[in-house]
Amino acid sequence: MRxxxxxxxxxxxxxxxxxxxxxxxxxxxxxxxxxxxxRHPETLRWHGFGWALSQRHRLLAAEMNLRGFTDRSPAMIKTQPQKWPHVFVDSPTSQFSILKKKYVNKEQGRIPLPNSVQQLWAQHQYSVMARDEAEYKYIGGWVTSRKSGKGIHEIYPELVSLLRCPPVEANLRNALEQMWNFVCAYAPHPATAMKKESSRHLLKQIQRTAVLHDIVYLKESTALGELPAWQI
Known part of the structure; x- marks a missing residue:
């Protein structure tokens, strides 16, 4: 159970x-x-965190929807709004290692398991941008600096923590505009669509176009799957 x-x-x-x-x-x-x-460790750590468990379900359902599956079974449990468990059965970085072993010669996920901190950041940057501009700039500079010795195990816990927070509308819009730049060439009226569409509809257009035209950079981003889970 995990x-x-x-x-x-x-x-x-x-x-x-x-x-x-x-x-x-x-x-x-x-x-x-x-x-x-x-008494399973996984059950114990979610006790009292019903809202977080429900939000994790929404994240799973959003990812399933992106891949063509339909979820019709919401998780109706809402204790401690906005609170997440403080403990992990395995650290988030260790979970990457577990998945790498698990997926040897098997089907991979939508997003490749990262081999470098630069790849990890490329996958997460729009999700972070949608939440905290200052953190986006700080982490981005930190990752691109040649002097930085930071590895995946040092940066990933912070990314997990950031993505447990809901997007902020102004920052979300900025992130969507950056993502829109990758798909606007396929839109009949790109400038009009970006200005007039709600964030929800703009994100749906980005999702649909990225998948239809196989825009790999967006298809391998966390934002493409997780942002709809926050009921924007």
Missing amino acids: IWDVNPGYLNRQSLLGEHRELHAIVSIIQHNKKGYS
Whole structure:
């Protein structure tokens, strides 16, 4: 039994659907005081964090939707709004290592497991931009600096923490405009669409166009899958 802390985009189809099933199992255990797996470390760490468990479900459902699956089973559990568990069964960086071993000679996720801090940042930068401009500039400079000795294990916990916060509308719009630059060539009226569309509809256009035209840089971004989960 496992609820991953990495972005669902890193999970292959089997892991994505498997986590979805196991999350519902944990919700059922917590809501109905079931004994089976009630003392499992994964169940214990989510006790009292119903809102976070529900939000993780929304993230899974958003990723499933991006890949063509339909979720019709919301996780209705909402204790401690905006609060996430403080502990991990395995650290987020260790989860990358686990997935790399798990996926040897197997199907990979939508987003490649990162081999460098630069690749990790490229995958997360629009998600961070949508939340905190100062952090976006700081981490971006930190990653691109040749003097920095920071590795994935040093930067990833901060990225996980940032992506547990909801996007801020002004920052979200800025991130979407940057993402729009990759797809606007395929839009009939790109300038009009960007100015008039709501953030929700603009993101849907970006998603649809990135997938249809195989725009790899966007397809391998966390933002493409996770932003819709925040009910923007």
